[in-house]
Amino acid sequence: MQSVTTKQTAGILEVSETTVRNWVNHGLLSPVAGNNNRFDITAVELLKHEILTGKIDRLRKRANKKNTNNSFIPDEYLESNDCVVEINQIRAMFMAESLDLSTALFVLTIKQLALRNELTINFDRIFAADSYQNCLRKSLASELTAWLAELDLNNRTSAEAYSSLFATLTDVSQEDTVGIIYQSLMIAGNKARKGSFYTPAVIIEDIFKDHAGREGLFLDPCCGTGQFLLRAARNGYSDPNQLFGIDVDKLAVRIARINLLLAFPDISFSPQIFHANFLLEKTGDRPFAMIATNPPWGADFGDDDLADLGKLYPHIKSRESFSYFLAKSLDLAAKNAVISFILPESFLNIRAHSDVRALILERSSIMAIHSIGRQFKSVYTPVIRLDLLNVAAPAGWPVCLRQPDNSENIVPQARFQSNLDHIFDAGLSEEENQIVAKLYSLPHLTLKNNAEWALGIVTGDNKKHVTATFEDGLEPVYKGSDVAPYHLKTTKSFIRFIPGSFQQVAPTARYRASEKLVYKFISNRLVFAYDDKQSLTINSANILIPGFADYPIKVVLCLLNSKLFHFVFAKKFNTHKVLRGDLEKLPLPLFSEKILRELVALADRAILGEPVADKIDAVIFNALNFSSTEIDLILSGIALK
CATH class of the missing domain: 3.90.220.10 (Adenine-n6-DNA-methyltransferase Taqi, Chain A, domain 2)
Structure with missing residues (x-):
C-alpha cells in the first residue's frame, strides 16, 4: 500500500492540511493504521474524484468552512423566529460599519440589561464606568466595569454607529439574546477553526430531563455563552454557585457570566465561569456530579499545544479535540457522576477514534447512545449524544441505544469491548447482532491477505x-x-x-x-x-x-x-x-x-x-x-x- 503524508494529501486534494484533519474527524478520510499523519493514496484519490465529479460543492462547503467569510443566524438555537429581522438588521449594521466585535457586544449587552430592568442608562453614558454604579446588583456592576476596562475605546468607530446599534435592539425575549447575536456575527470559518457550533436548546433540555434530580456540582468545560448552564438553572439547579463553566473564548465567557446573573435575578453572586483552557490548565479537584457539553470537534491546535496535550493525554493518538475533552472529563468527574457529550456520529465507528472508545470502555459505564441526526446549520455530520456513568462497567452492564424515532434497544456494553477497534455499533440491536454473530460463527474465509x-x-x-x-x-x-x-x-x-x-x-x-x-x-x-x-x-x-x-x-x-x-x-x-x-x-x-x-x-x-x-x-x-x-x-x- 502506498501512503502519503498529511501535507501531500492536502496538495493532492488542493485543500489545507487543516481541512484534511477536519475530513478525518468527520469520517471522510482515514489515516493508515498506526500513523495518523499518513493516508492510503487510494483513499485520497477516490476522495478527490468525489470532489471532481459533482459532489465538490457539498464537500467544499463542509470542509472549507474554515476558510469562508460567511456568517449566519443559528436558526437551530432560536427559541422563536420573532427576533430574526432585528438580528439581520444588527448584522448588516455591524458589517457595514466595521464595528469592533467586543464593543458591539458590550453595547448590546447594556441594552439587554436596560430592557430587563437591571439598570437605567442613556447611550451617551454607556462608556462611562461610573454609569454602572446604579446597577441593582453589585456583582453585575463588577462584570460590566471589568468588560468596559478591556475595550479599546480610542480606536472604536464613531459613537453614532454604536448609538444606532443600541437603538436597534428591542427584542430580548431569547434566553441568550446576545449569545445568538454573537454567533450570528462570528465568521463561519472562525467557528469551524474553533470547532464550536452552538447547541439547539431541545438537545440540552433532553439531557437535563433524562438526568433530573442529580445533586452536586455541574460543569460545562467548553461553555460558550452558557447554554448548558442556563438550562441547568431551569432544571433544578437553584444555587448558581453549583454551576461551573470554562471556555477559551473570552467574549463568550463575558456573555455567559451575565447570562447566568440574569437567570438568577434575585441573587447577587459572582458566576463560577472562567476564561481558561480546560485541557491545558489545572482546574482544581472539585467533585463534579455532572459534566455536560457540546465539545469542539476537529478544533485546531498549535504545535506547542499539541506537544503539551500529547504529554497530558498520551492515550489519545488521534489529536481529536472532543477526545481530549472526554479524557479530562473522565479524570475530573466524581465517581458515579454523569458525563453527557454531543458528538459527531463518526465517533462511533471511525478507526481514528478507537483510542477514546477504548478509554471509555475501560473507565466508564455507557448509559445511553442517542442518535439525533443532523442538528447544526451548514454542518452535514449526523450527531449522537453519549451518556456515561463515571464508574467501570460491571459484568452485563446494559447500554440503551435510542434512535431518532425514540425507539430503544438494549445491548451489553461487553459487545463493544469485543468489537474490532471497539466500534460502538449503535445501529445494531441485540437481535440483529445475533444474526451477525451467527454468520461470523460459521466456518468462513475472509479477503484479508487473500x-x-x-x-x-x-x-x-x-x-x-x-x-x-x-x-x-x-x-x-x-x-x-x-x-x-x-x-x-x-x-x-x-x-x-x-x-x-x-x-x-x-x-x-x-x-x-x-x-x-x-x-x-x-x-x-x-x-x-x-x-x-x-x-x-x-x-x-x-x-x-x-x-x-x-x-x-x-x-x-x-x-x-x-x-x-x-x-x-x-x-x-x-x-x-x-x-x-x-x-x-x-x-x-x-x-x-x-x-x-x-x-x-x-x-x-x-x-x-x-x-x-x-x-x-x-x-x-x-x-x-x-x-x-x-x-x-x-x-x-x-x-x-
Missing part, C-alpha cells in the same frame, strides 16, 4: 485525459456511477491508456486481470460488478481480485451483492464509503460444492442482466440455515436503512 486490490486510474486532469467521444486508440473507462450489481453499465467515458501520463495508476495487471470485481467506493451499500474484459476503471470504481483457489470469484460476487451482506455492512460499519478494511472483515461462508455451483450458475445469469437477485438471496439464506424470522429481521433492517 485478495489483490486496486484503485481506479487517477488522471490528475480528467478534462485532459477523459472524453465522451470515442476515437481510435481510446478505450472505455468505468467510473463509480457505471457500476451496477453484477455488471458494468455502458459507459460514455473513454481514455487513452498511457500509465506514465497519469497521476496515479495501479499495476496494469490489475486492470487486465482475466476476472475481477469492480465496486463503488462512495456508497452506503455494497455494489459489485463482474468484469472479464480487462476493463479500465477510474477514480471511485475500485478493483477487487479474490485469490482463493477453491472459492469462485462469482460466489464472492453473489455474497457481496446479497441482502445478507448489505445488512451486515450497513449495520456493522454504517458508513458512506466501502472501505477495504471493512470488506476484509466480512465472513465468506464455506459452502458445499453443490451450493458453489448453484451460485456460480445464478451469477452468470445475473451478469447477463437476468432478474435473479432474489433467487441468489434465497440460496444463500437457505444454505446458511437462516429462519424466516431472521430473514424478515434482515429485510426490515435493510428497509430502515
Whole structure:
C-alpha cells in the first residue's frame, strides 16, 4: 500500500492540511493504521474524484468552512423566529460599519440589561464606568466595569454607529439574546477553526430531563455563552454557585457570566465561569456530579499545544479535540457522576477514534447512545449524544441505544469491548447482532491477505485525459456511477491508456486481470460488478481480485451483492464509503460444492442482466440455515436503512 503524508494529501486534494484533519474527524478520510499523519493514496484519490465529479460543492462547503467569510443566524438555537429581522438588521449594521466585535457586544449587552430592568442608562453614558454604579446588583456592576476596562475605546468607530446599534435592539425575549447575536456575527470559518457550533436548546433540555434530580456540582468545560448552564438553572439547579463553566473564548465567557446573573435575578453572586483552557490548565479537584457539553470537534491546535496535550493525554493518538475533552472529563468527574457529550456520529465507528472508545470502555459505564441526526446549520455530520456513568462497567452492564424515532434497544456494553477497534455499533440491536454473530460463527474465509486490490486510474486532469467521444486508440473507462450489481453499465467515458501520463495508476495487471470485481467506493451499500474484459476503471470504481483457489470469484460476487451482506455492512460499519478494511472483515461462508455451483450458475445469469437477485438471496439464506424470522429481521433492517 502506498501512503502519503498529511501535507501531500492536502496538495493532492488542493485543500489545507487543516481541512484534511477536519475530513478525518468527520469520517471522510482515514489515516493508515498506526500513523495518523499518513493516508492510503487510494483513499485520497477516490476522495478527490468525489470532489471532481459533482459532489465538490457539498464537500467544499463542509470542509472549507474554515476558510469562508460567511456568517449566519443559528436558526437551530432560536427559541422563536420573532427576533430574526432585528438580528439581520444588527448584522448588516455591524458589517457595514466595521464595528469592533467586543464593543458591539458590550453595547448590546447594556441594552439587554436596560430592557430587563437591571439598570437605567442613556447611550451617551454607556462608556462611562461610573454609569454602572446604579446597577441593582453589585456583582453585575463588577462584570460590566471589568468588560468596559478591556475595550479599546480610542480606536472604536464613531459613537453614532454604536448609538444606532443600541437603538436597534428591542427584542430580548431569547434566553441568550446576545449569545445568538454573537454567533450570528462570528465568521463561519472562525467557528469551524474553533470547532464550536452552538447547541439547539431541545438537545440540552433532553439531557437535563433524562438526568433530573442529580445533586452536586455541574460543569460545562467548553461553555460558550452558557447554554448548558442556563438550562441547568431551569432544571433544578437553584444555587448558581453549583454551576461551573470554562471556555477559551473570552467574549463568550463575558456573555455567559451575565447570562447566568440574569437567570438568577434575585441573587447577587459572582458566576463560577472562567476564561481558561480546560485541557491545558489545572482546574482544581472539585467533585463534579455532572459534566455536560457540546465539545469542539476537529478544533485546531498549535504545535506547542499539541506537544503539551500529547504529554497530558498520551492515550489519545488521534489529536481529536472532543477526545481530549472526554479524557479530562473522565479524570475530573466524581465517581458515579454523569458525563453527557454531543458528538459527531463518526465517533462511533471511525478507526481514528478507537483510542477514546477504548478509554471509555475501560473507565466508564455507557448509559445511553442517542442518535439525533443532523442538528447544526451548514454542518452535514449526523450527531449522537453519549451518556456515561463515571464508574467501570460491571459484568452485563446494559447500554440503551435510542434512535431518532425514540425507539430503544438494549445491548451489553461487553459487545463493544469485543468489537474490532471497539466500534460502538449503535445501529445494531441485540437481535440483529445475533444474526451477525451467527454468520461470523460459521466456518468462513475472509479477503484479508487473500485478495489483490486496486484503485481506479487517477488522471490528475480528467478534462485532459477523459472524453465522451470515442476515437481510435481510446478505450472505455468505468467510473463509480457505471457500476451496477453484477455488471458494468455502458459507459460514455473513454481514455487513452498511457500509465506514465497519469497521476496515479495501479499495476496494469490489475486492470487486465482475466476476472475481477469492480465496486463503488462512495456508497452506503455494497455494489459489485463482474468484469472479464480487462476493463479500465477510474477514480471511485475500485478493483477487487479474490485469490482463493477453491472459492469462485462469482460466489464472492453473489455474497457481496446479497441482502445478507448489505445488512451486515450497513449495520456493522454504517458508513458512506466501502472501505477495504471493512470488506476484509466480512465472513465468506464455506459452502458445499453443490451450493458453489448453484451460485456460480445464478451469477452468470445475473451478469447477463437476468432478474435473479432474489433467487441468489434465497440460496444463500437457505444454505446458511437462516429462519424466516431472521430473514424478515434482515429485510426490515435493510428497509430502515
